[in-house]
Amino acid sequence: MTESKPLLICEDVTRRFGSLVAVDRMSMSVEKGEILGIGGPNGAGKTTFFDVITGITPASGGRIVFDGHDVTRMSADRLCQIGMARTFQLNAAFDHMTVLENVEIAAYYGRAPRLFPGLRMGSETRKAATDALDLVGLSGKAGKLVAELPVLDRKLLMIAGAMATQPKILFLDEPVGGLNSDEIDFVIDLVRRLMAGGLTVVLIEHVMRFLLALSSRVLIMHHGSLLFEGPPAQVAENDRVVEVYLGQGTRERLKKHFAVSVEATP
Missing domain, CATH: 3.40.50.300 (P-loop containing nucleotide triphosphate hydrolases)
Structure with a gap:
């Protein structure tokens, strides 16, 4: 064996x-x-x-x-x-975008090369993002701006973004x-x-x-x-x-x- x-x-x-x-x-x-x-x-x-x-x-x-x-x-x-995915000591996210949008970006660019990015993320990207938010307990805050999140949620957002890359x-x-x-x-x-x-x-x-x-x-x-x-x-x-x-x-x-x-x- x-x-x-x-x-x-x-x-x-x-x-x-x-x-x-x-x-x-x-x-x-x-x-x-x-x-x-x-x-x-x-x-x-x-x-x-x-x-x-x-x-x-x-x-x-x-x-x-x-x-x-x-x-x-x-x-x-x-x-x-x-x-191979990672999180950081400091908050790494786009503050002016929503929680869901941040994780969608991670799912879209983090799973495959994008030489010619499309105008839409697509259903697979959306599902990967929403599944990741469910996993870390942030699905109820998907529409909130990242700038409004407390420290714990910002850390969970980084983990969600990493997990969305599978x-x-x-x-x-x-x-x-x-x-x-x-x-x-x-x-x-x-x-x-x-x-x-x-x-x-x-x-x-x-x-x-x-x-x-x-x-x-x-x-x-x-x-x-x-x-x-x-x-x-x-x-x-x-x-x-x-x-x-x-x-x-x-x-x-x-x-x-x-x-x-x-x-x-x-």
């Missing part, structure tokens, strides 16, 4: 800005259906790593293989069209930053539903409750390189991770969290 290959493979991926090495020979693989979490202090290179993988910023070195194809030099639009893998960059506890729980439930549908997810997040609740495996970056890789329960056991990122207080809270989780397991 032939073993399935990882959906995404990064080999020694590097990004330099002059003398600054923002991403330093990062290697990782992501299996189909996995949720991989990436953490680390500010300036660790996490978002730049995302930018390189998703084609927004070209790699200075290394190799990226997605779904069996070398995509190292592929543009962001083509990567999206072959199944991705194989979704990159989420700090999807719960600035949200309250109930809103974080809502996004946790949403990501779990996406995973249940077979989607592969890679996420960056500083909110450890979110990162560890969802991830089957965690990477911690520091100074552009890999500091730790392992299961969520082992993050707080690593002295270097505690020293450069978590701190003793967070370490103790995480230890208590996982101790309670083990006791609650039948």
Whole structure:
């Protein structure tokens, strides 16, 4: 029986800005259906790593293989069209347009090349957009201007736009930053539903409750390189991770969290 290959493979991926090495020979693989979490202090290179993988910023070195194809030099639009979608830390949407119009644009341009865009989106595009809004719970706000949306809805809109492209893998960059506890729980439930549908997810997040609740495996970056890789329960056991990122207080809270989780397991 032939073993399935990882959906995404990064080999020694590097990004330099002059003398600054923002991403330093990062290697990782992501299996189909996995949720991989990436953490680390500010300036660790996490978002730049995302930018390189998703084609927004070209790699200075290394190799990226997605779904069996070398995509190292592929543009962001083509990567999206072959199944790689992402969200951003900051709100990325057209404020003067409606929620539905924003997701329709993502569905129209994100699923196939459009050398000669038509005047109409078409029924398939409309269905992909409305299905995505239903998925994230924004169908009731389809006609609202994006400028009127609160923070949570703007984050959900980015996820809806990404899902409307029908991705194989979704990159989420700090999807719960600035949200309250109930809103974080809502996004946790949403990501779990996406995973249940077979989607592969890679996420960056500083909110450890979110990162560890969802991830089957965690990477911690520091100074552009890999500091730790392992299961969520082992993050707080690593002295270097505690020293450069978590701190003793967070370490103790995480230890208590996982101790309670083990006791609650039948």
